[in-house]
Amino acid sequence: xxxxxxxxxxxxxxxxxxxxxxxxxxxxxxxxxxxxxxxxxxxxxxxxxxxxxxxxxxxxxxxxxxxxxxxxxxxxxxxxxxxxxxxxxxxxxxxxxxxxxxxxxxxxxxxxxxxxxxxxxxxxxxxxxxxxxxxxxxxxxxxxxxxxxxxxxxxxxxxxxxxxxxxxxxxxxxxxxxxxxxxxxxxxxxxxxxxxxxxxxxxxxxxxxxxxxxxxxxxxxxxxxxxxxxxxxxxxxxxxxxxxxxxxxxxxxxxxxxxxxxxxxxxxxxxxxxxxxxxxxxxxxxxxxxxxxxxxxxxxxxxxxxxxxxxxxxxxxxxxxxxxxxx
Amino acid sequence: xxxxxxxxxxxxxxxxxxxxxxxxxxxxxxxxxxxxxxxxxxxxxxxxxxxxxxxxxxxxxxxxxxxxxxxxxxxxxxxxxxxxxxxxxxxxxxxxxxxxxxxxxxxxxxxxxxxxxxxxxxxxxxxxxxxxxxxxxxxxxxxxxxxxxxxxxxxxxxxxxxxxxxxxxxxxxxxxxxxxxxxxxxxxxxxxxxxxxxxxxxxxxxxxxxxxxxxxxxxxxxxxxxxxxxxxxxxxxxxxxxxxxxxxxxxxxxxxxx
Numbered sequence: 001x002x003x004x005x006x007x008x009x010x011x012x013x014x015x016x017x018x019x020x021x022x023x024x025x026x027x028x029x030x031x032x033x034x035x036x037x038x039x040x041x042x043x044x045x046x047x048x049x050x051x052x053x054x055x056x057x058x059x060x061x062x063x064x065x066x067x068x069x070x071x072x073x074x075x076x077x078x079x080x081x082x083x084x085x086x087x088x089x090x091x092x093x094x095x096x097x098x099x100x101x102x103x104x105x106x107x108x109x110x111x112x113x114x115x116x117x118x119x120x121x122x123x124x125x126x127x128x129x130x131x132x133x134x135x136x137x138x139x140x141x142x143x144x145x146x147x148x149x150x151x152x153x154x155x156x157x158x159x160x161x162x163x164x165x166x167x168x169x170x171x172x173x174x175x176x177x178x179x180x181x182x183x184x185x186x187x188x189x190x191x192x193x194x195x196x197x198x199x200x201x202x203x204x205x206x207x208x209x210x211x212x213x214x215x216x217x218x219x220x221x222x223x224x225x226x227x228x229x230x231x232x233x234x235x236x237x238x239x240x241x242x243x244x245x246x247x248x249x250x251x252x253x254x255x256x257x258x259x260x261x262x263x264x265x266x267x268x269x270x271x272x273x274x275x276x277x278x279x280x281x282x283x284x285x286x287x288x289x290x291x292x293x294x295x296x297x298x299x300x301x302x303x304x305x306x307x308x309x310x311x312x313x314x315x316x317x318x319x320x321x322x323x324x325x326x327x
Numbered sequence: 328x329x330x331x332x333x334x335x336x337x338x339x340x341x342x343x344x345x346x347x348x349x350x351x352x353x354x355x356x357x358x359x360x361x362x363x364x365x366x367x368x369x370x371x372x373x374x375x376x377x378x379x380x381x382x383x384x385x386x387x388x389x390x391x392x393x394x395x396x397x398x399x400x401x402x403x404x405x406x407x408x409x410x411x412x413x414x415x416x417x418x419x420x421x422x423x424x425x426x427x428x429x430x431x432x433x434x435x436x437x438x439x440x441x442x443x444x445x446x447x448x449x450x451x452x453x454x455x456x457x458x459x460x461x462x463x464x465x466x467x468x469x470x471x472x473x474x475x476x477x478x479x480x481x482x483x484x485x486x487x488x489x490x491x492x493x494x495x496x497x498x499x500x501x502x503x504x505x506x507x508x509x510x511x512x513x514x515x516x517x518x519x520x521x522x523x524x525x526x527x528x529x530x531x532x533x534x535x536x537x538x539x540x541x542x543x544x545x546x547x548x549x550x551x552x553x554x555x556x557x558x559x560x561x562x563x564x565x566x567x568x569x570x571x572x573x574x575x576x577x578x579x580x581x582x583x584x585x
Contacts, residue, residue, distance in 0.1 A: 008532075082448065082458035085535045089460065189465075203341055207473075211443075211465020214477065219468070223476045281341045 010052075013042055014061075015084050017052055018076050021062060027069025090210040095315065096172055096187050102318055103176035107257060110264035111322060115176060116148070116167040117297045118157065118316040125308050126164050132306060133166065136232065136299040137327040140195075140239055143268045143296035144169040146324035156319070167324070170315055171268050171296045174261070175244055181257045183250045185291075190216025190242045191282065192225055193270070193292070198235035200270050203282040203292075206243075216242075217314040221301050228302040240295035241270065245288035248275045254291070265326075268293040344470070345463040347569060348426055348441050354572045355430025359511075359518040366520075367424040368400070368573045369550050370411060371557075372565040375404065375418045379585075381557050381564070385420065386581045388553035391486055393493060395423040395522035395550055398578040409571040421578065424550040424569050425522060428515070429498055435511050440499045440542075444470030444549065447495040447524065447534055449485050454524055454546070456535035458492060469568040471496065471549045480555040494549030495524055495534075499542040502529045508545065522548040 020036045021028055030049040037044050044052075053070055056062040061076035072080075105112040121129050137145040150157045150165030159165040178185045191206040205225065207216035217240055220226060231237030246254055251272070258269055273279035273290035284290040295301075295314075303310045356364035373381050378401075389397045402408060402419030413419045432439045445460030459479060461470035471494045474480065485491030500508055512523055524546040527533030533544035554566045 083456075083535075085445075085457040085460060086532070086537050089462070205467045206341055206343075207461065207468070208465035211462030213459045214461065214473070219473050219477070222478075223468075223473065278340045283340055 010055075011084060012087070013037070013044060014052055014056060015080065015087075016040060016042060017049065018056065018061060018072055018080055021070055021072045022077065022080065027065040027071050029067075029069050033070075085213065088213045091213065092209045092215055092315075093187060096175070096209070099172060099315065099318060100176040100179050103173065104180065105173065105177060105266075105321055107177055107181075107260040107264060107266075112320075113318045114144075114173045114266075114321045114324075115170040116316055116319050117170045117300060118150075118165055118167045118313045119300045119303070120159065120163050120165050120311045120313075121303070122309060123162055123164055125310075128306075129166070129303050129308060129310070132303050133168070133299045134327050136228075136302055139267050140200075140270075140294035141228065141232070141298040141302065142168055143171055143173065143294075144265045144324075145327045146265060146321065147327060148319060148324045157317075166300070167316070167319055168299060169266065169296050169321075169324075171242055171293045172315055173266060173296070174258070174268065174291070174293055177257060177261055177266070178244075178246065178254060181253065183246055183254055183257070185244050185246050186288075187242070187244045188285075188290075189282075190220070190240070190295070192220050192238045193241040193280065193294070194238050195231045196236055198231075200241075200280055200292075202280045203241070204238055206282060215314055217295060217297055218312075221297075221304060221312065224305075226298075226301050226305060228298050229305055232302070240298050240301060241292055242295055243279075243282060243290055243292045245285055245290055248287060248289055251289055254289075264321075268296060270294060341467055343464055344466050344468065344569075345441065348429070348463060351569055351572065352426055352430035352433050352439075352441075355427060355434060357427065357431055357434075357518075357520070357575060359431070359514045359520075362518050363576050364574065365572045366427045366575050367430060367569060368408075368421040368571055369424045369554070370402070370408060370567045370570045371420045371422070371554050372413060372417050372567070373420065373557075374563060375416055377562055378418050378420075381420070381562055382581065382585050384557045384560065384562075385422070385553045386585060388482070388486065388556050389581060392521070393482065393486070393548055393552045395425055395427065395548065396519050397580045397582070398423055398519070398575060399581045399584060400573065400578045401584055408573070411567060411570055421571075421573060422550055422553065423520070423578075425496055425547045426569060427520065428512075428522070428545075428547050431515060431520070432498075432500070432508065432511060435507070437504050437508060437511070438501060442497045442499055442544075444474065444494065444496040445536075446474055446479055446492045447546070448492050450490050452489040454495075454534060457495070457497075460497075460536070471551050472566060472568050475551060475555050475558065475566065480552075480559065482552045482555045483559045486556065494552050494555060495546050496549055497533065497536065497544050497546050499538050499544055502541045502543055505529065505543060512545075522550075524548050 227237035481491035527544040
C-alpha cells in the first residue's frame with residue numbers, strides 16, 4: 001500500500017507507472033516506461049523511473065523479472081483499484097472517452113469497430129445462456145442482434161479454461177457514432193427505467209457517472225434491482241438504461257445519424273427529450289437535449305437474474321463490427 | 328414522523344439523495360443537554376427467529392465503536408414507522424443513522440454540506456484512505472447501501488484483526504467553524520452520540536480525498552456497519568437507511584433488549 005501522506009505528485013507518477021506496466025504484455029523496462037510516461041505528459045527520465053520503480057518494488061507492488069523488466073504484483077493490481085480516490089471519481093467518463101475516440105463505426109457502410117460489453121460463462125451453461133441472449137436480441141434488451149463468441153484460444157480476449165466469452169454491443173457505441181459525426185456528446189448517468197405494459201414509464205433510480213468510483217450499471221446489477229425477465233414476460237419491470245446529452249442545435253443531425261444507425265441494426269434510443277426538459281422524470285441540463293437509451297447489457301443482466309454464474313464486464317473493449325455474427 | 332420527500336409526491340423529477348438528506352437533517356431536534364429530541368434512524372428488517380443472533384452482532388459492533396450510539400428500538404411484525412410496515416414473520420431494528428450528526432451540527436448553526444458515502448481502508452486500527460465513494464448529489468440510492476450490497480466491505484475482518492474496509496461518510500464545513508464543531512462533537516460524544524472517525528485539517532485532504540477551498544472534512548462512521556457485519560456473516564438483512572425520524576426517548580440502550 002502507498003501511504004496517503006506520500007507527496008501527491010509522486011503518488012500520481014507511481015500509479016501511472018503501475019498502470020503502464022499493467023497495460024503492457026509481459027515485463028517492461030525503465031526506458032520504455034519513461035517513453036510512455038512522456039506520451040502521457042509526465043516529464044520524467046529513465047533515472048527518475050528507476051527511482052520510482054525502487055519505491056514500488058520495496059512496497060511489494062511491482063517485482064523484478066529477468067534483467068530489467070518489471071511486472072505488477074497482485075498487491076499492485078489491488079493498489080490500482082483502491083488508490084488515489086480523488087482521481088477515480090468520475091473516472092468512468094475518462095474510460096468512456098478513450099473508447100469513444102478509438103471507435104470508428106461508419107453508419108453508412110456498417111464497417112469499423114464498436115464498443116462491446118463482455119461476459120464470461122461456463123462452457124456447460126452455454127446453450128442455456130444463448131437461449132436467453134437470442135430471445136432478447138433486440139430493443140429494449142440488446143443494442144444490436146450482432147454478438148461475438150470467444151473461445152479459449154481467442155487472440156484478442158483472454159478466456160479462462162473451461163469458459164466461453166460473449167460480447168454484445170454496448171450502448172456507449174451510440175455516443176461514439178454521434179462523436180464520429182461531429183456531434184459533441186456528454187454521457188451523464190446510468191439508471192433503471194420502469195417499464196409499464198412494455199412502454200418506458202419513468203426513470204426509477206439514477207447514478208451520475210461524474211460522482212462515483214463504481215460503474216452505475218454494476219451497482220444496479222449487483223444490488224439485484226433489475227427485473228428484466230418480468231419485463232420480457234409481462235411488460236412490467238425495470239430495465240437498465242443510460243442518458244447522454246447533446247446540444248439543442250444538433251437535434252436534426254442526431255436524428256439523421258441515429259436513423260442510419262438503425263439501418264445497420266444498432267438501435268436502443270428510447271426517445272429524445274425536449275430542450276432542457278426532464279425526460280421520464282430524469283433531469284436534463286438547460287440548453288441540452290437528453291437521449292435516454294436502453295443499455296445493451298440488459299440481455300446479459302437477464303442471464304445473471306436467471307441464476308447462471310456469469311461475470312459481466314460493462315463498457316469492456318472494442319471489436320470489429322463485421323466480425324460479429326447475427327443471431 | 329415521516330420524511331416528507333417521497334417518490335409519490337414528486338411529479339416531475341427524480342429526487343437525488345442529497346435532497347432527502349437535507350430534508351431529514353432539517354427535522355433533527357436532538358438536544359444534547361437533555362438527551363431528548365428527534366434523530367434519524369436506519370431500519371433493518373430481519374427474520375424474527377434470527378433477532379437474538381443479530382442483536383448480539385449489533386451489540387458487538389456498537390461496543391467496538393463502529394457505530395454512533397448503542398440506542399435501538401425493536402419493531403414488531405405489523406408495526407409501522409413512516410411509510411414502512413414490518414411484514415409478518417419479520418422484526419425491525421431501528422438504529423441511529425450517521426447523518427444525525429449533520430442534523431445536530433445544523434441545529435447548532437453550523438452550515439454543513441454532506442458530500443459522499445464511501446469505503447475507508449483501516450490498517451491496524453488506523454484509518455488510511457477512502458477506496459471507493461459515491462457522491463450524494465449523484466445518486467438516488469444511499470451510497471452506503473450501494474457499497475454494502477456490493478460485497479466490498481470487510482467490517483468483520485476489521486473487528487477481528489484491526490484491518491479491513493468499513494463504511495464511512497463525509498461532510499464539509501467552512502473553516503471558521505472548526506473550533507465550534509470540535510466543541511459540539513465533544514458534547515455529542517458525552518450525550519452518547521459518537522462515531523467520529525476523523526476531523527480533517529483546514530484545506531487539507533481527508534483520507535486521500537480533497538476538500539473544497541477553505542473547508543475541512545469530517546468523516547463519520549456509517550450507521551450501517553453493523554448491518555454489513557451481519558450480512559458478511561450470512562444473515563439475511565434488508566436495510567432501509569435514512570428511513571425515518573424517531574424520538575430518542577423511544578429508544579433504549581441495546582443491553583436492555585438482549
